[in-house]
Amino acid sequence: MRIPLLPEFPPLSAGPREDRWGYDPDFATALEPWLDFMYKRWWRVVTNGVERLPPEGPALIVANHAGVVPWDASMMAAGIRRHEGAAYRHPRFLVLDWAFSLPWASVGIRRFGGVPASPDNALALLKEGHRVMVFPEGTKGVGKPFSRRYRLERFGRGGFIELALRAGAPIVPCAVVGSEEIYPKLGELPFLARLTGAPYFPVTPTFPLLGPFGAIPLPSRWRIEFDDPIDLAGLAPEAAEDRARVFELAEEVRERIQAKVFQNLVEREGAFL
Amino acid sequence: MSRVLVTGAANRLGTVLATRLLADPRTELVVALDTRTPGLVPDRRLVHLEADLRAPDLTRLLAVHRIDALIHNDVLQFPEPGRSARMLHDTNVVGTLGLLAAAEALPELRTVVVRSSAAIYGSEPNSPAFFTEDMAARFALSTRWQRDVSESEKLVGALARRRPEVACTILRFQPILGRSLDTPIMRLLGSPIVPTWMGFDPMVQVIHGNDAVEAMIVALPAGVRGPVNVAAPDTVSLSRVLRRLGKTAIPIPPGAFGPVLRLAARLGMPPMDEDTARYLHYGRGVDTTRMRTELGFTPALSSIGAIELVAMTGVAAG
Numbered sequence: 001m002r003i004p005l006l007p008e009f010p011p012l013s014a015g016p017r018e019d020r021w022g023y024d025p026d027f028a029t030a031l032e033p034w035l036d037f038m039y040k041r042w043w044r045v046v047t048n049g050v051e052r053l054p055p056e057g058p059a060l061i062v063a064n065h066a067g068v069v070p071w072d073a074s075m076m077a078a079g080i081r082r083h084e085g086a087a088y089r090h091p092r093f094l095v096l097d098w099a100f101s102l103p104w105a106s107v108g109i110r111r112f113g114g115v116p117a118s119p120d121n122a123l124a125l126l127k128e129g130h131r132v133m134v135f136p137e138g139t140k141g142v143g144k145p146f147s148r149r150y151r152l153e154r155f156g157r158g159g160f161i162e163l164a165l166r167a168g169a170p171i172v173p174c175a176v177v178g179s180e181e182i183y184p185k186l187g188e189l190p191f192l193a194r195l196t197g198a199p200y201f202p203v204t205p206t207f208p209l210l211g212p213f214g215a216i217p218l219p220s221r222w223r224i225e226f227d228d229p230i231d232l233a234g235l236a237p238e239a240a241e242d243r244a245r246v247f248e249l250a251e252e253v254r255e256r257i258q259a260k261v262f263q264n265l266v267e268r269e270g271a272f273l
Numbered sequence: 274m275s276r277v278l279v280t281g282a283a284n285r286l287g288t289v290l291a292t293r294l295l296a297d298p299r300t301e302l303v304v305a306l307d308t309r310t311p312g313l314v315p316d317r318r319l320v321h322l323e324a325d326l327r328a329p330d331l332t333r334l335l336a337v338h339r340i341d342a343l344i345h346n347d348v349l350q351f352p353e354p355g356r357s358a359r360m361l362h363d364t365n366v367v368g369t370l371g372l373l374a375a376a377e378a379l380p381e382l383r384t385v386v387v388r389s390s391a392a393i394y395g396s397e398p399n400s401p402a403f404f405t406e407d408m409a410a411r412f413a414l415s416t417r418w419q420r421d422v423s424e425s426e427k428l429v430g431a432l433a434r435r436r437p438e439v440a441c442t443i444l445r446f447q448p449i450l451g452r453s454l455d456t457p458i459m460r461l462l463g464s465p466i467v468p469t470w471m472g473f474d475p476m477v478q479v480i481h482g483n484d485a486v487e488a489m490i491v492a493l494p495a496g497v498r499g500p501v502n503v504a505a506p507d508t509v510s511l512s513r514v515l516r517r518l519g520k521t522a523i524p525i526p527p528g529a530f531g532p533v534l535r536l537a538a539r540l541g542m543p544p545m546d547e548d549t550a551r552y553l554h555y556g557r558g559v560d561t562t563r564m565r566t567e568l569g570f571t572p573a574l575s576s577i578g579a580i581e582l583v584a585m586t587g588v589a590a591g
Contacts, residue, residue, distance in 0.1 A: 012474060012512075013474065013510075013512035013513070013516065014474065014509075014510035014512050014513045015513075016513070018509075018510060018513070020402075020476075020506075020507050020508045020558070021402055021476075021508075022402075022476045022508070022510060097398065097399030098398075098399075100398040100399055100555075101398035101399070102472075103470070103471060103472020103473060103527060104472040106398070106472075106473065107472070107473065107474045110476075115402055116398070116399045116400065116401070116402070118399070118400075118401045120401040120402075120403070120405070120408075121401050121402050121403075124402070124403065124560075
């Protein structure tokens with residue numbers, strides 16, 4: 001096993017192929033060896049159900065969100081890429097607004113396909129035919145304590161259902177198992193969160209105790225599963241106005257993901273070994 | 274459309290605009306209004322009106338020309354020594370107020386086209402990648418120029434309400450690029466080094482000066498009501514722009530950006546206004562659907578095309 005510790009890290013200045021959203025395919029390609037290392041060696045990810053993603057046209061990939069630092073999106077993308085090969089279409093990610101006020105990180109996230117999580121961005125991307133990844137739990141999911149692992153939080157206000165209806169895009173539920181163990185969050189330092197403007201400031205067994213080394217995620221074992229797409233084409237876009245219907249659909253998606261999470265948790269057996 | 278009043282006729286865009294209007298044989302008359310004399314080729318269909326927008330006798334001065342269209346192009350964008358922020362407000366807002374008051378009294382008036390700015394949307398880390406026209410109130414107006422733009426637009430809205438037969442178009446331009454333009458962005462690019470925010474590389478979107486003039490001309494017969502974003506459809510990251518222009522970026526740590534620039538201004542570097550500083554930090558993109566479909570206008574140059582043209586012809590003012 002060769003640990004690719006020093007593949008060339010991509011420069012943050014834009015290449016000539018960036019698109020109007022700031023996604024830079026050359027940057028994303030340059031990150032692949034790093035992500036593949038995390039995928040294959042570090043977390044030994046098993047991904048199932050990639051064939052259920054629509055091969056063309058828009059899709060809204062809805063997943064659970066966990067792990068304090070959201071590595072899940074990049075691993076889902078790596079999973080899709082490794083299964084689809086040449087047919088791979090890079091998804092776009094809805095990312096917490098706060099991340100775009102951070103130096104360097106904001107640039108890297110955007111070049112990798114992240115956009116500020118606003119419905120306007122998501123709708124425009126879907127209408128352009130992109131695959132869009134969304135994590136309706138948001139910071140409630142990533143920032144929840146370790147004791148509440150694998151219990152999905154409330155799915156926002158169901159905005160992602162409205163989006164799918166308006167864009168006429170199918171919803172692909174996705175369950176991620178393993179992300180909860182990468183940084184077990186034991187507590188919080190609200191004072192430091194206020195100081196940095198961050199949504200929360202986590203305390204894990206290694207952070208902030210070991211300083212920067214605490215940022216190294218634990219090598220848990222991961223499973224990712226894409227479920228059958230939910231086609232909302234039978235519903236008119238006007239259904240987006242129907243609050244009760246939107247909530248109902250959001251809850252349905254949440255329950256399906258929760259069930260898949262439990263199923264994969266059992267199938268995974270050991271969390272680390 | 275035949276008898277047109279052009280304000281700010283002595284600034285670069287206004288001069289080109291008036292010339293383009295006179296090149297059209299259907300134009301009966303161009304009234305060029307400015308406090309300075311515009312450098313226009315004499316024409317028997319051209320009238321110079323040396324007056325201030327705030328002049329109390331503007332109504333009387335305009336009445337004789339039976340004007341049916343107005344292009345308001347007299348906007349100042351940045352304070353500098355000898356031109357304070359207060360003066361900017363006076364010219365932009367009080368000037369627009371005076372002009373529109375005079376325009377309201379013109380019985381033949383049917384079209385008003387106002388040059389506004391996409392700066393009204395602001396530059397924010399969490400903004401949508403592309404602002405549509407209805408998102409002007411999405412973020413609080415944080416700079417003086419933003420507030421001025423917003424106030425001027427409200428005045429145009431008031432005229433549109435009182436004179437429903439007048440089609441009032443507000444063109445919200447992204448920063449305008451052009452070799453001989455004196456805009457904040459051109460001043461910035463005119464210097465061999467460009468200060469940037471360390472760790473940030475915003476997406477920027479611009480429009481070339483020629484396209485900006487063309488948009489104002491197209492807007493005259495189009496008669497679109499309300500705001501329309503005007504910009505090239507593509508966005509480009511700042512790092513790519515600077516690389517293309519061969520400029521050296523000087524990254525400044527975010528906390529030190531303001532103080533360093535103030536110090537540089539003291540040492541004789543061109544001062545930077547707040548809006549440009551924010552634009553360099555977070556950038557801004559606008560949605561151009563309304564421009565293409567309702568205004569029926571497509572810029573000849575993309576953002577990167579405009580930048581390439583500037584790179585070829587140089588950015589020296591003059």
